[in-house]
Amino acid sequence: MPSFDSTEHPHRRFNALSGEWVLVSPHRSKRPWQGQQEETEQDQRPAYDPTCYLCPGNARVGGEVNPKYESTYVFNNDFGALTADVPTGGVNEGGLLRAEAESGICRVICFSPRHDLTLPQMTVPAIRKVVDLWVEEFQTLGARPDINYVQIFENKGPMMGCSNPHPHGQIWAQRTVPGEPAQEGVQQLAYFQEHGRTLLSDYLKIELEKQERVVLENEHFVVLVPYWAVWPYETLIVSRRAVQDITQLTPEERDALADAVRRLTIRYDNLFNISFPYSAGLHQRPTDGQEHPEWHLHMHFYPPLLRSATVRKFMVGYEMLGDPQRDVTPEFSAGRLRELSEVHYKEAGN
Amino acid sequence: MPSFDSTEHPHRRFNALSGEWVLVSPHRSKRPWQGQQEETEQDQRPAYDPTCYLCPGNARVGGEVNPKYESTYVFNNDFGALTADVPTGGVNEGGLLRAEAESGICRVICFSPRHDLTLPQMTVPAIRKVVDLWVEEFQTLGARPDINYVQIFENKGPMMGCSNPHPHGQIWAQRTVPGEPAQEGVQQLAYFQEHGRTLLSDYLKIELEKQERVVLENEHFVVLVPYWAVWPYETLIVSRRAVQDITQLTPEERDALADAVRRLTIRYDNLFNISFPYSAGLHQRPTDGQEHPEWHLHMHFYPPLLRSATVRKFMVGYEMLGDPQRDVTPEFSAGRLRELSEVHYKEAGN
Ligand SMILES: O=P(O)(O)O[C@H]1O[C@H](CO)[C@@H](O)[C@H](O)[C@H]1O
Numbered sequence: 001m002p003s004f005d006s007t008e009h010p011h012r013r014f015n016a017l018s019g020e021w022v023l024v025s026p027h028r029s030k031r032p033w034q035g036q037q038e039e040t041e042q043d044q045r046p047a048y049d050p051t052c053y054l055c056p057g058n059a060r061v062g063g064e065v066n067p068k069y070e071s072t073y074v075f076n077n078d079f080g081a082l083t084a085d086v087p088t089g090g091v092n093e094g095g096l097l098r099a100e101a102e103s104g105i106c107r108v109i110c111f112s113p114r115h116d117l118t119l120p121q122m123t124v125p126a127i128r129k130v131v132d133l134w135v136e137e138f139q140t141l142g143a144r145p146d147i148n149y150v151q152i153f154e155n156k157g158p159m160m161g162c163s164n165p166h167p168h169g170q171i172w173a174q175r176t177v178p179g180e181p182a183q184e185g186v187q188q189l190a191y192f193q194e195h196g197r198t199l200l201s202d203y204l205k206i207e208l209e210k211q212e213r214v215v216l217e218n219e220h221f222v223v224l225v226p227y228w229a230v231w232p233y234e235t236l237i238v239s240r241r242a243v244q245d246i247t248q249l250t251p252e253e254r255d256a257l258a259d260a261v262r263r264l265t266i267r268y269d270n271l272f273n274i275s276f277p278y279s280a281g282l283h284q285r286p287t288d289g290q291e292h293p294e295w296h297l298h299m300h301f302y303p304p305l306l307r308s309a310t311v312r313k314f315m316v317g318y319e320m321l322g323d324p325q326r327d328v329t330p331e332f333s334a335g336r337l338r339e340l341s342e343v344h345y346k347e348a349g350n
Numbered sequence: 351m352p353s354f355d356s357t358e359h360p361h362r363r364f365n366a367l368s369g370e371w372v373l374v375s376p377h378r379s380k381r382p383w384q385g386q387q388e389e390t391e392q393d394q395r396p397a398y399d400p401t402c403y404l405c406p407g408n409a410r411v412g413g414e415v416n417p418k419y420e421s422t423y424v425f426n427n428d429f430g431a432l433t434a435d436v437p438t439g440g441v442n443e444g445g446l447l448r449a450e451a452e453s454g455i456c457r458v459i460c461f462s463p464r465h466d467l468t469l470p471q472m473t474v475p476a477i478r479k480v481v482d483l484w485v486e487e488f489q490t491l492g493a494r495p496d497i498n499y500v501q502i503f504e505n506k507g508p509m510m511g512c513s514n515p516h517p518h519g520q521i522w523a524q525r526t527v528p529g530e531p532a533q534e535g536v537q538q539l540a541y542f543q544e545h546g547r548t549l550l551s552d553y554l555k556i557e558l559e560k561q562e563r564v565v566l567e568n569e570h571f572v573v574l575v576p577y578w579a580v581w582p583y584e585t586l587i588v589s590r591r592a593v594q595d596i597t598q599l600t601p602e603e604r605d606a607l608a609d610a611v612r613r614l615t616i617r618y619d620n621l622f623n624i625s626f627p628y629s630a631g632l633h634q635r636p637t638d639g640q641e642h643p644e645w646h647l648h649m650h651f652y653p654p655l656l657r658s659a660t661v662r663k664f665m666v667g668y669e670m671l672g673d674p675q676r677d678v679t680p681e682f683s684a685g686r687l688r689e690l691s692e693v694h695y696k697e698a699g700n
């Protein structure tokens with residue numbers, strides 16, 4: 001028998017950050033696809049849409065009118081999943097029926113007044129303004145005694161449940177730490193206690209030596225396809241310096257984060273020459289008043305597409321009942337992303 | 351301030367079976383939806399399709415020809431994510447890059463020779479044949495020393511990544527126990543060690559007393575929307591008797607499982623008068639040679655639709671980065687399912 005070869009043989013990879021496993025089936029990319037084809041998004045939008053509830057000067061569903069904002073704009077979600085004024089309380093019947101009241105705040109962040117843009121089509125200084133707003137929001141929300149965790153994220157594209165194409169993201173801030181960052185916290189704390197360095201510092205060191213999964217770098221951030229990536233073109237933006245949250249970034253580092261986001265999302269759009277759908281978000285220390293030296297700021301990108309603009313990966317069946325599963329190796333995906341141009345296809349005239 | 355009311359206030363519920371939490375936002379169902387609309391499936395299929403690779407007598411992609419089977423038919427997946435002949439081996443660099451070879455077997459089960467049927471359109475005796483095949487496969491695969499876990503499941507509908515409408519399910523059997531059943535095992539073992547009864551026996555007792563989340567019952571099985579349901583119309587089929595796996599079911603219990611599957615899936619189809627998409631699957635004890643008295647056989651149904659045949663719940667953004675989130679309470683969903691007829695809408699002539 002030949003020896004184990006991770007470019008050929010099915011295997012499981014361990015997510016050091018979350019403690020979970022993913023099943024990798026490198027040979028499976030040859031499988032023919034006869035299933036659902038996604039619609040390719042109509043991507044001809046006006047700079048201003050009078051019916052959009054996020055455009056400057058327009059009225060929202062709740063009746064409020066947006067100011068004529070010129071860069072970014074943030075407001076409380078008119079239909080937030082979390083609300084601040086929840087009475088405390090809960091249910092516990094033998095540990096089997098267990099509920100706890102949860103309070104929080106949901107915010108919407110418009111990235112630009114321009115209805116027709118997306119992050120990859122914005123300049124670094126314009127994205128820097130988005131980063132600045134993330135910093136401010138994290139600071140203000142995180143300072144509240146009733147907020148112990150702040151989740152900043154973006155759903156991009158109808159395929160990712162985004163109901164409005166106006167470039168925007170969201171923030172859900174709440175009393176408890178949700179499962180994903182809680183698990184990452186456990187893994188990071190165990191590593192930090194054993195090694196005295198953050199898990200992602202040491203991981204980054206290995207990845208920079210190997211250069212197999214690195215997509216792009218700048219002075220302060222590295223973008224890579226993590227060894228344990230679940231989604232076909234999943235990536236991770238990691239800060240070179242072990243900071244616990246975005247408020248600790250220097251002005252230069254904020255610019256560098258904007259640069260990394262821009263260059264990565266341009267590559268994404270160039271992969272299939274479409275506005276590339278994804279969910280993305282920052283993971284940072286809980287805002288529970290502790291220092292959390294084990295935490296290392298990073299940003300996840302989870303894009304659903306697999307083979308083309310119309311064929312996505314479905315996380316169903318086995319994935320819901322067993323483990324996540326992927327058909328191409330992270331190394332293959334990193335190679336594809338690495339070879340793409342950082343000039344947006346629309347600017348390049350393709 | 352009024353006191354906490356789980357039909358009104360945002361709260362988190364604990365999944366006693368998996369150990370995870372779900373965020374419930376009852377007030378959020380009023381949110382308007384301007385996002386992606388799903389296509390409603392073309393549901394006019396012939397009883398036999400000459401181009402279908404699962405119909406009796408047809409050739410498959412790999413070239414093999416299906417027999418002219420008359421009830422069920424099972425074969426090895428031509429593009430399985432797992433293969434049996436994998437050399438052992440792995441990778442471990444400082445616990446940060448970690449991989450392990452994984453071997454297994456992927457099977458495809460045709461539920462019926464009729465291309466135009468689905469489970470809710472089949473008779474109880476016909477579904478019983480599917481149950482019998484599940485039993486046989488679990489027994490045969492589970493007896494192999496290289497197989498320690500057998501995952502039986504079905505992806506139904508293009509929305510759930512199903513690439514062929516011919517009624518069929520799958521089995522992925524493998525060397526290691528995947529994350530979901532592993533976690534359920536941990537929770538069930540802890541409960542069993544403390545109480546000497548299975549977690550689901552005690553849970554079932556509470557649900558049968560309350561009758562708030564029960565959808566339907568027969569002599570041997572109960573179908574309910576679990577207290578911790580994540581998907582809008584998620585359900586759980588639980589055996590009244592604490593059996594560890596499907597091979598332990600008596601003939602009467604096998605019939606009763608077929609009956610429960612049929613009645614539940616008819617209600618699902620009747621909810622929006624369409625062939626209702628879902629991923630469903632059995633969770634059973636690992637086949638590692640241990641007895642696992644803590645395990646209690648059950649079947650999960652995870653359907654994506656939320657408000658209508660064309661509006662689904664998206665598990666994106668916050669859900670991927672934080673916790674799963676739902677907009678209607680499990681009690682509301684159970685009430686909706688409970689009031690539906692058990693005569694399929696196509697037979698009722700709607
Ligand atoms: O095996 P199929 O039906 O071709 O594929 C489907 O089910 C598999 C198992 O849940 C998933 O991994 C695939 O993403 C999905 O498209």
Ligand SMILES: O=P(O)(O)O[C@H]1O[C@H](CO)[C@@H](O)[C@H](O)[C@H]1O
Binds near residue numbers: 155161163
């Ligand atoms: O808030 P939106 O954009 O209306 O809704 C979208 O993002 C939310 C947060 O990830 C999800 O809960 C919804 O399922 C999704 O459709």
